């Protein structure tokens with residue numbers, strides 16, 4: 001079953017990401033219960049009929065025994081997932097260490113860890129070794145399951161070494177790599193001790209993708225300035241071999257959100273929330289509890305707004321959902337205490353016997369409760385200090401077609417490039433500016449809200465996750481075909 005260009009109709013796609021889209025809980029020696037988490041990537045790929053996706057990644061749990069590993073592998077196979085088993089030490093060094101303590105902050109312009117420099121240098125070396133080892137373990141699993149004609153799509157900063165490992169196994173494998181975070185300016189990237197090795201490893205891919213044109217441009221400059229390679233309008237050239245580099249902005253499955261709003265359970269939530277916050281305007285923040293999300297800055301801006309606008313004090317409330325994440329990393333633990341301290345102080349300062357200005361929740365919400373919150377709130381505050389794209393802003397817009405709420409959006413989120421015309425853009429570091437944006441949003445006329453929403457809603461409903469995935473994979477197929485033609489000439 002082939003098309004004219006020789007590709008099968010249902011091409012197999014091996015999606016490789018650090019984390020599988022499941023949460024696995026062990027119920028017995030050889031039994032597991034699994035729950036699929038429908039994040040951006042999963043819904044993107046579920047909607048694409050053209051290829052048949054299989055997932056390869058870490059199940060997020062330590063399974064030291066063979067019986068447990070076999071049982072989990074079997075259970076995952078039913079969900080088209082293939083596990084990579086990482087032991088505790090590797091997870092500590094590779095995931096908590098190199099990925100979350102070094103690459104993540106650096107790519108978001110927060111710099112390298114600055115504590116004891118000697119200790120950092122020592123742990124840096126062992127963490128980088130663990131990073132390479134983990135990437136090789138992912139490559140081994142991919143290679144074991146690879147069949148000719150498959151497309152391999154590697155995701156994110158956890159797996160920058162993977163394209164190189166895969167091409168060493170099989171230079172004909174079609175390999176794409178996509179970064180979901182920003183790629184920083186080359187001046188930031190060059191501070192990383194393993195800067196060149198990582199760039200070379202990524203360049204082994206056939207196609208390298210980013211959310212925005214700026215990130216792609218930064219990557220190409222890093223390759224030209226740090227590696228001395230040639231940047232072309234198409235990508236990066238190394239000894240006659242071209243790695244295509246381009247921007248592919250992700251979207252969401254907007255239909256899933258819009259449809260959910262009609263469900264009775266979501267309508268019930270909406271009714272409850274309206275009753276609960278009657279007579280008050282509600283502002284919403286939904287973030288992983290991560291330093292890049294700018295949660296303390298957002299809350300301080302809200303405090304400034306309350307300070308300067310006494311008439312709003314008992315008429316507005318901020319609901320901040322802060323989903324705990326990477327809780328083994330000390331920086332994240334510090335952030336949690338910092339946020340609690342600020343929230344407590346502001347609620348003490350502006351709260352009354354019957355109401356507090358900030359409702360802060362340290363947990364995630366289920367999909368239906370989240371859709372209801374998106375739908376009833378008057379303003380969303382997305383104030384990331386840096387963010388690859390930020391899909392919360394997209395989800396909010398998708399759920400606001402009735403209310404036409406206002407989106408306040410950081411200019412440092414990738415989404416600012418697509419939703420900038422409809423949102424109020426802010427510099428999240430400037431607390432005074434964000435406080436003024438809150439006042440502007442709360443006082444905005446319904447005509448202006450409607451105009452701004454219309455622009456963003458059109459974008460969110462036409463630039464979907466499915467379209468993103470299709471475009472990337474079809475470009476990857478074309479890139480490989482073009483490269484073959486070039487070598488034949």
Ligand code: G6P
Pocket residue numbers: 019156180181325326
């Ligand atoms: C970001 C990254 C993803 C990651 C997610 C959750 O969005 O780009 O690759 O999966 O955060 O983080 P975690 O460390 O829990 O997987």
